Amino acid sequence: MKNIFDIQTEEDFLTACLETFRFQYENIDIYRKFVDYLNINPQNVDSLAKIPFLPIEMFKNHQILNKNISTDLFFQSSGTTQMNLSKHFIADTNLYEESIYKSFEQFIGKPEDFIFLGLLPSYLEKQNSSLIYMVDYLMKKSDKRENGYFLYNHEDLFTLLNDLKDKKVSLFGVSFALLDFLDYCNSNSQTLKLSNTLTIIETGGMKGRKEEMTKDELLEILQNGFKTNKIYSEYSMTELLSQAYSLGENIYQCPSWMRVLVRNAEDPFNYEKEGRTGAINIIDLANIHSCSFIATQDLGKIIGDKFQVLGRIDHSDIRGCSLLVS
Numbered sequence: 470m471k472n473i474f475d476i477q478t479e480e481d482f483l484t485a486c487l488e489t490f491r492f493q494y495e496n497i498d499i500y501r502k503f504v505d506y507l508n509i510n511p512q513n514v515d516s517l518a519k520i521p522f523l524p525i526e527m528f529k530n531h532q533i534l535n536k537n538i539s540t541d542l543f544f545q546s547s548g549t550t551q552m553n554l555s556k557h558f559i560a561d562t563n564l565y566e567e568s569i570y571k572s573f574e575q576f577i578g579k580p581e582d583f584i585f586l587g588l589l590p591s592y593l594e595k596q597n598s599s600l601i602y603m604v605d606y607l608m609k610k611s612d613k614r615e616n617g618y619f620l621y622n623h624e625d626l627f628t629l630l631n632d633l634k635d636k637k638v639s640l641f642g643v644s645f646a647l648l649d650f651l652d653y654c655n656s657n658s659q660t661l662k663l664s665n666t667l668t669i670i671e672t673g674g675m676k677g678r679k680e681e682m683t684k685d686e687l688l689e690i691l692q693n694g695f696k697t698n699k700i701y702s703e704y705s706m707t708e709l710l711s712q713a714y715s716l717g718e719n720i721y722q723c724p725s726w727m728r729v730l731v732r733n734a735e736d737p738f739n740y741e742k743e744g745r746t747g748a749i750n751i752i753d754l755a756n757i758h759s760c761s762f763i764a765t766q767d768l769g770k771i772i773g774d775k776f777q778v779l780g781r782i783d784h785s786d787i788r789g790c791s792l793l794v795s
């Protein structure tokens with residue numbers, strides 16, 4: 470199969486998708502059973518609209534992995550201990566790392582140019598987080614001595630950000646932790662002296678810690694608090710190996726090997742037109758050894774060649790990375 474990172478055209482993408490579909494039908498047992506259950510003849514699948522998308526809930530109860538590969542490495546979704554958490558088994562960390570690097574480079578800049586800070590307490594406190602793996606990898610590529618994580622030590626983060634005000638810094642932050650940090654600054658009359666060299670990337674996740682708000686309300690609070698006109702966002706999940714980024718205004722862009730489609734919430738093989746709200750399907754060709762075609766429980770809509778995330782389908786399980794409703 471063609472290297473997914475060499476995809477340049479729609480024809481390249483379609484060819485890669487159809488090749489990946491056939492490969493996964495032959496090698497991913499759960500996916501094959503799902504396709505057969507739908508009475509779909511794989512020989513008749515000749516377009517994106519005909520590819521079956523595996524419900525994301527399947528990762529909670531099944532090992533979705535190439536039958537020819539054995540691995541002990543997995544990422545696990547966040548959530549409470551009472552919940553049945555998803556597991557995504559990882560066969561090729563090099564592929565994940567290349568996806569991380571190329572996505573960040575395309576939308577934000579070369580990782581080597583940044584100092585990376587992580588305000589991700591809820592993820593640091595749990596094991597097997599794909600988000601922590603991602604930020605760890607970016608820190609490794611950056612190799613800056615100032616790189617580091619912060620739990621609830623807001624004073625240390627405040628001091629460091631002010632000290633680094635003339636350097637390129639990328640701060641990954643879970644939503645509630647970014648809000649908590651701003652609360653600390655306000656309650657202590659601390660003034661951040663930031664410059665336009667700071668890139669703030671919120672990763673979602675209110676975790677029930679804060680009053681629920683829309684993504685637009687969150688971004689406005691963060692923009693005002695950090696005195697910037699642009700808050701970036703990262704959209705991914707445990708079951709993916711690729712990331713989409715919003716460069717502001719809650720509008721996300723995918724790298725060339727990733728695609729979002731919006732399906733009718735009642736008819737999974739009927740896709741909504743641009744601008745109409747539906748459920749999000751994700752194609753992630755980096756998921757070659759698990760499943761590249763995932764039907765999520767997120768709501769969204771297509772805007773040109775980008776997409777917007779609008780919340781969750783009613784009655785779906787609460788996911789750790791998505792308690793914000795827009």
